[in-house]
Amino acid sequence: MPVIKNVLIWDSSRRDAQYGDIVIGESGLISAVTPPGAGRGDVVYNGGGRCLALPGLVNAHTHVSMTLLRGIGEELPLMEWLHKKIFPAEEKLTACNIRSGADLAMLEMISGGVTCFCDMYYFMDEVAASLVESGMRGALCRGLTGDDDQKISENLALAEKYDGFEGRVAVQLGPHAPYTVPRDAVRKIADIAREKNLGVHFHWLETKSELDTMRDRYKTEPAEYLESTGLLEVRELILAHSVWFPEEQISCAARDNVTVVHNPKSNLKLGSGFAPVRGFLSAGVRVALGTDGAASNNRLDIWDEMRTAALMHKGYHMDPTATGAKDVLRMATVGGARGAGFKNTGLLQPDFTADIIIVDTDNPRYVGLDETNVPEFAVYAGSSRDVRASMVAGRMLYKDGEFLTLDREKILRRAGEDRRSITKNSNFSG
Numbered sequence: 091m092p093v094i095k096n097v098l099i100w101d102s103s104r105r106d107a108q109y110g111d112i113v114i115g116e117s118g119l120i121s122a123v124t125p126p127g128a129g130r131g132d133v134v135y136n137g138g139g140r141c142l143a144l145p146g147l148v149n150a151h152t153h154v155s156m157t158l159l160r161g162i163g164e165e166l167p168l169m170e171w172l173h174k175k176i177f178p179a180e181e182k183l184t185a186c187n188i189r190s191g192a193d194l195a196m197l198e199m200i201s202g203g204v205t206c207f208c209d210m211y212y213f214m215d216e217v218a219a220s221l222v223e224s225g226m227r228g229a230l231c232r233g234l235t236g237d238d239d240q241k242i243s244e245n246l247a248l249a250e251k252y253d254g255f256e257g258r259v260a261v262q263l264g265p266h267a268p269y270t271v272p273r274d275a276v277r278k279i280a281d282i283a284r285e286k287n288l289g290v291h292f293h294w295l296e297t298k299s300e301l302d303t304m305r306d307r308y309k310t311e312p313a314e315y316l317e318s319t320g321l322l323e324v325r326e327l328i329l330a331h332s333v334w335f336p337e338e339q340i341s342c343a344a345r346d347n348v349t350v351v352h353n354p355k356s357n358l359k360l361g362s363g364f365a366p367v368r369g370f371l372s373a374g375v376r377v378a379l380g381t382d383g384a385a386s387n388n389r390l391d392i393w394d395e396m397r398t399a400a401l402m403h404k405g406y407h408m409d410p411t412a413t414g415a416k417d418v419l420r421m422a423t424v425g426g427a428r429g430a431g432f433k434n435t436g437l438l439q440p441d442f443t444a445d446i447i448i449v450d451t452d453n454p455r456y457v458g459l460d461e462t463n464v465p466e467f468a469v470y471a472g473s474s475r476d477v478r479a480s481m482v483a484g485r486m487l488y489k490d491g492e493f494l495t496l497d498r499e500k501i502l503r504r505a506g507e508d509r510r511s512i513t514k515n516s517n518f519s520g
């Protein structure tokens with residue numbers, strides 16, 4: 091049986107970390123966590139007492155293929171950015187572009203310790219193929235706009251083909267947002283999700299204008315909207331952003347099947363505001379972290395999101411106790427895994443999937459790390475640069491700089507060609 095030897099092990103169910111070995115069973119589940127040296131089997135990584143083992147990080151709201159649009163239309167107001175730069179560029183994307191953008195994202199995420207992601211886009215068969223080949227875990231949905239039965243059928247076909255695949259793919263339905271999907275269509279999508287036992291991934295109140303539109307157009311409040319559409323009753327519900335979720339209404343989301351995904355860097359970059367994360371935590375709402383697409387971030391780096399999330403709410407509230415490192419590391423691991431619908435992922439415990447990352451702590455920023463301060467070192471001093479290995483369901487995807495499932499050079503070459511073809515003869519760049 092594969093074994094990871096002599097690492098400092100932390101997950102959000104523990105108060106303190108412990109040095110030990112992690113033994114992985116045939117099924118890709120963790121079979122035991124033992125004292126150092128006691129784990130028997132084939133050594134797949136030896137940390138030598140100088141590495142940290144964490145649950146794989148989860149990017150719980152993204153659009154991976156937007157890696158091809160990185161840097162297009164920088165520093166524009168949101169609606170100008172979308173309508174003048176992003177939507178015209180997206181119209182030109184082919185299925186092949188979606189695949190090469192997704193492959194590019196897999197390289198970035200796997201090497202940065204992200205082992206699971208939740209994605210909404212189109213040509214999702216291409217994203218699914220990329221996910222499957224890379225060995226990652228993920229929850230996928232086809233973005234749905236308008237009241238469009240054709241798009242819903244595509245989303246259901248994706249579910250038919252991939253929901254539950256190898257235990258590492260979930261398919262959700264993807265109504266884009268309250269302002270792009272009529273309320274009756276959202277209700278219909280929620281009904282279908284319940285009937286087919288699928289989750290739903292929804293952009294929710296990213297900007298103030300969306301809250302105003304909800305009140306003006308639907309004459310309704312956010313909590314009432316969620317309840318009346320049936321969204322709160324689906325298998326799992328992802329509410330991406332939730333920046334303008336009114337604080338007095340957020341308790342309606344304190345349910346085991348609901349996850350708010352906080353995207354701190356994208357919200358800052360687009361000037362959207364500060365999500366009420368301190369309020370979510372005190373109301374018992376599960377929070378996860380996401381990068382959103384690479385065009386509004388511009389990284390797919392959950393370490394960066396952790397650090398930003400832990401810092402920005404302290405500054406905003408002028409309160410150094412707001413949104414602590416332990417909370418943030420929980421969001422980035424088990425919080426995201428539960429949002430994606432994977433109930434036995436996100437902890438380093440027996441019978442949980444062996445989705446594990448190895449972090450090199452033999453560097454100057456980790457002097458002082460011990461069993462009692464792992465979340466604080468990881469969140470405030472740590473970096474994706476320190477990731478040495480990423481494993482999903484017991485399969486090593488990346489080790490010591492080498493991608494074991496993907497051809498890095500080929501992916502970079504193809505993505506570069508695709509990017510040039512997208513921006514050729516246009517004013518998209520800049």
Ligand SMILES: [Zn+2]
Binds near residue numbers: 151152293330383
């Ligand atoms: Zn988004």
